[in-house]
Amino acid sequence: MKYPSDFKYTKEHEWIQVADKTAAVGITDYAQESLGDIVFLDLPKVGAQLAAGKPFGSVESVKAVSDLYAPVSGTVKEVNGELAGAPEKINQSAHSSWMIKIDLQNPNELNGLLSATDYEKFIAEESVG
Amino acid sequence: MSAVETTPAARKTALYASHRESKAKMVEFNGWEMPVEYSGIIAEHLAVRNAVGIFDVSHMGDICLAGTEALTAVQHISMNDASRLSLGQAQYSALLYPQGTFVDDVVVHRLGSEEYLLVINAGTREKDFNWVRDNTREFDCRVENLSDRFTQIAIQGPKAASLLQKLTDTDLATLKFYWFRRARLCGLDDILIARTGYTGEDGFEIYIPSDEGVSRRVWNDLFAAGRDAGAIPCGLGARNTLRLEARLPLYGHEISDTINVWEASLDRFCKLEKEEFIGREALARAKEAPLRRKLVGIEMKERGIARDGYKVWSQEGREIGWITSGSYAPFLRKNIALAYVPPEFSAPGRELSVEIREQYVGARVVPTPFYQRPRKT
Numbered sequence: 001m002k003y004p005s006d007f008k009y010t011k012e013h014e015w016i017q018v019a020d021k022t023a024a025v026g027i028t029d030y031a032q033e034s035l036g037d038i039v040f041l042d043l044p045k046v047g048a049q050l051a052a053g054k055p056f057g058s059v060e061s062v063k064a065v066s067d068l069y070a071p072v073s074g075t076v077k078e079v080n081g082e083l084a085g086a087p088e089k090i091n092q093s094a095h096s097s098w099m100i101k102i103d104l105q106n107p108n109e110l111n112g113l114l115s116a117t118d119y120e121k122f123i124a125e126e127s128v129g
Numbered sequence: 130m131s132a133v134e135t136t137p138a139a140r141k142t143a144l145y146a147s148h149r150e151s152k153a154k155m156v157e158f159n160g161w162e163m164p165v166e167y168s169g170i171i172a173e174h175l176a177v178r179n180a181v182g183i184f185d186v187s188h189m190g191d192i193c194l195a196g197t198e199a200l201t202a203v204q205h206i207s208m209n210d211a212s213r214l215s216l217g218q219a220q221y222s223a224l225l226y227p228q229g230t231f232v233d234d235v236v237v238h239r240l241g242s243e244e245y246l247l248v249i250n251a252g253t254r255e256k257d258f259n260w261v262r263d264n265t266r267e268f269d270c271r272v273e274n275l276s277d278r279f280t281q282i283a284i285q286g287p288k289a290a291s292l293l294q295k296l297t298d299t300d301l302a303t304l305k306f307y308w309f310r311r312a313r314l315c316g317l318d319d320i321l322i323a324r325t326g327y328t329g330e331d332g333f334e335i336y337i338p339s340d341e342g343v344s345r346r347v348w349n350d351l352f353a354a355g356r357d358a359g360a361i362p363c364g365l366g367a368r369n370t371l372r373l374e375a376r377l378p379l380y381g382h383e384i385s386d387t388i389n390v391w392e393a394s395l396d397r398f399c400k401l402e403k404e405e406f407i408g409r410e411a412l413a414r415a416k417e418a419p420l421r422r423k424l425v426g427i428e429m430k431e432r433g434i435a436r437d438g439y440k441v442w443s444q445e446g447r448e449i450g451w452i453t454s455g456s457y458a459p460f461l462r463k464n465i466a467l468a469y470v471p472p473e474f475s476a477p478g479r480e481l482s483v484e485i486r487e488q489y490v491g492a493r494v495v496p497t498p499f500y501q502r503p504r505k506t
Binding site for chain 2: 036037039040042058060061062063065
């Protein structure tokens, strides 16, 4: 399956993969495809407090700027500095290109996110629209 | 993230089906549904710099002026000196308002002794045509909107000439930059082949009948002829980054109805010594006064990409101007932009800041064009 079933997804096209109380966050393959060649990544610093649904950074392709939205609330535990230096890796493999890792503040928030199946339905509708 | 939607009313070029088959991403641009990218903006940009890329630019408009006073009419409505054009020669020029600001920029082609072709922007097609018609009524000259008659294709890059030469009998080596001729191309007679473009590279623009079948055949022939050279289809995305590296202005960005010729640094295309043209008086007066702002090239020194409309600040924390176009530059691999700033901030080396999402990001004024193609001697 193109969209890993152990990830959760947002309608803003982020994915989140949870391991215990820490979660890795990136953007989906659909997002990288819509953006085109990604050339810039603006990420928060370790220790930053994120609120679910609020922007935490941005990703830019040659032609567009897009905000990144926190799928859940929490504290930034790790930032993928290597990815910020080579953002084109997101185009090559969006689902293995994590941007930040978050210490979850409220794991219940995960229940409000989309499953892989729901996300695929969502983007199928969005592409038609 | 949100997908760009196209309205059903957007017009399609004769090559629309070809773009769909090539899996192009389509966007609405000035009322046209156009390919923004095929294989990716960076790959397309580099193909044009290093080999050859092919663009459907049929959204561009074409106005023909013909009659005994065609030259007088063209002289009246445009800022460059069309009397200097030989048959088969073209020049960059602009249509101006009386206050010396831009209706549009154009390329004027001298088709015949009493016949001129103006190639204009897509977004200003109707406005330009009405403006040209209204301002040439006093002259013995027919004004015709030929925009829908042509499929316009740009073949751009160092290998453009060798590609196109395979499809025509005319010797392209003798066709100089900003000259054109009519010749047989892809089995079609009398096709206008111009050595012009909007990429900062050598290249050609061809004007073929807008018939769908003919357009598709020529489009396919071009790729067949360019296969060994690595020719790929290129969209509006690469067209924009290419023209930005070469510092070519885009209407609505670097030039507009509120920017005058001196501010845009297009002096060398504006001939005040010409007897008369719309905008001349205001520009002569403006030349005596100090410039309020000037278009400059900017390179980002800190992490960030300046985008159209972002504010420019002085080191002292004063808002001094705005970005007109900005992007990652695929060939130069830098983040570059064009901006209007007061003349005292326009010298290369000047440090500035660009406001990017509430952060002040360091930048520096640099000489332009950012990119200049290597010229054969």
